[in-house]
Amino acid sequence: MHRPMDEPVHEVFPSAVRPHPAEQAGPWPTASQAGGLPDPARVDPAVLGVLLARHGWQRRGGAPGRYSRWTPPGPPGRSTSLLVPDTTAFPDSEDLLAEALTALARSAAPSAREVLVSLAVPSDEIRWWREVPDPLAGTAGTAGTAGAASWTGAEQLHGAARQILLAGALAVRGRAGYHGARHRRRALATLGSVLIGPAPGGRDLTAFVPVEAGRPLAVRLYHALHAAREAVDYQRATGGMEAFDSAVEAGVSRELTEAVIALVRGSEGAGIALDWAPAAGAPDGCPAHPEPVEFSPGDLPALRRAGARYLRDEPAVTVRITGAVVRLRRSGPRGAGIVRLRVLAGAEVSHVRLELDEEAYRIAGQAHLVGLPVRVDGRLESRGGFRRLTRTSQVVPVQVDEEERDRLMKSLQENVDYFEEACTGE
Numbered sequence: 001m002h003r004p005m006d007e008p009v010h011e012v013f014p015s016a017v018r019p020h021p022a023e024q025a026g027p028w029p030t031a032s033q034a035g036g037l038p039d040p041a042r043v044d045p046a047v048l049g050v051l052l053a054r055h056g057w058q059r060r061g062g063a064p065g066r067y068s069r070w071t072p073p074g075p076p077g078r079s080t081s082l083l084v085p086d087t088t089a090f091p092d093s094e095d096l097l098a099e100a101l102t103a104l105a106r107s108a109a110p111s112a113r114e115v116l117v118s119l120a121v122p123s124d125e126i127r128w129w130r131e132v133p134d135p136l137a138g139t140a141g142t143a144g145t146a147g148a149a150s151w152t153g154a155e156q157l158h159g160a161a162r163q164i165l166l167a168g169a170l171a172v173r174g175r176a177g178y179h180g181a182r183h184r185r186r187a188l189a190t191l192g193s194v195l196i197g198p199a200p201g202g203r204d205l206t207a208f209v210p211v212e213a214g215r216p217l218a219v220r221l222y223h224a225l226h227a228a229r230e231a232v233d234y235q236r237a238t239g240g241m242e243a244f245d246s247a248v249e250a251g252v253s254r255e256l257t258e259a260v261i262a263l264v265r266g267s268e269g270a271g272i273a274l275d276w277a278p279a280a281g282a283p284d285g286c287p288a289h290p291e292p293v294e295f296s297p298g299d300l301p302a303l304r305r306a307g308a309r310y311l312r313d314e315p316a317v318t319v320r321i322t323g324a325v326v327r328l329r330r331s332g333p334r335g336a337g338i339v340r341l342r343v344l345a346g347a348e349v350s351h352v353r354l355e356l357d358e359e360a361y362r363i364a365g366q367a368h369l370v371g372l373p374v375r376v377d378g379r380l381e382s383r384g385g386f387r388r389l390t391r392t393s394q395v396v397p398v399q400v401d402e403e404e405r406d407r408l409m410k411s412l413q414e415n416v417d418y419f420e421e422a423c424t425g426e
Helices: 045-054 093-106 110-120 143-173 184-190 211-238 242-250 254-264 297-313 358-370 402-414 416-424
Strands: 058-063 067-071 082-085 123-130 204-210 270-275 293-295 317-329 337-345 351-356 374-381 388-397
Touching: 045 058, 045 067, 045 082, 045 093, 045 110, 082 093, 093 110, 110 123, 110 204, 123 143, 123 211, 123 254, 143 184, 143 204, 143 211, 143 254, 184 211, 204 211, 211 242, 211 254, 211 270, 211 293, 211 297, 242 297, 254 270, 254 293, 254 297, 317 351, 317 358, 337 358, 351 358, 351 374, 358 374, 358 388
Parallel strands: 351 388
Antiparallel strands: 058 067, 067 082, 123 204, 123 270, 270 293, 317 337, 317 374, 337 351, 374 388
């Protein structure tokens, strides 16, 4: 399930972030539904062992040097154990791995599915958790209300996780105290391969970030979250906000502070932990086993002040934008008017709004009629999310090839009502 990029942040799970297969209703997906089991010949037993331990499986003996026996989390004796070879040097190693993978695919334990996902596509794992008191503890006859509370908590956790992932992806594209609409499309595109897990009771959630496509995102989030934690500690100890200024270089931004606020709000505390894919190892400059980062309700005032500071201090940007005119509007048949451009080049935003004088408005209208984009100089204002262009000048049509012109003319036909408004002055 995908949702539009401009949908509210409290959506059930991130737009441009795919739900983990475990999010599907009903029983766990079969191997065929999930695209088949990992090839046993390509599975490293050491990697499998690390993943099992990471997800709470217990090693309970075995034949030293040959294989180990693993049982899933929870009370013992309720599930079939796994036999995992210690190496691939023995003739039956591949057979044991195949049996272990099949048993994982048939297991009802959620952790079994997560292990298979990490084996199939080597992924860094990001885990969020919230310490949420149960308001219904000790209350009888409220099962339906408890279910509603859990759904709300899961929705809030998914929304906060989406914001944090997006903030990290934006920081990969560029460092800024406030990104607004800049880089948003490309940042969302980088999240297309991320798998998101279930959030039972709204308390715990895991995202799998493939190493090949998403390692820069995981690394940037590691640095940004720890920098945010250090900046909050500095502010609470000294009252100064200077640490938040230097934290921008690590990837901290208004988007990240708002995301952490959304994660912590309504809880007794929350945290984020990151584990590197064992098949890829730790990236340069990062510890092999990163410490979790935790935030409490007492951190929220500092985070809110930092977000407001980032929004206030991020400067406007001088740009030269080439864009297709998709909307024109003015109050009468003559005078200045408002134009909306779909940005083709010059700025990392999808659309901008600008006010033009009568002559520039006429040029924009004529370019719209014949299917030509326009080029305009101006300042992209941070207020409004870098969606407004001010101090505009040099509005001129731009020649394009026939294919692009046909595409722009099609866009004109799709937005003909907007243009009629501009012509009639309504």
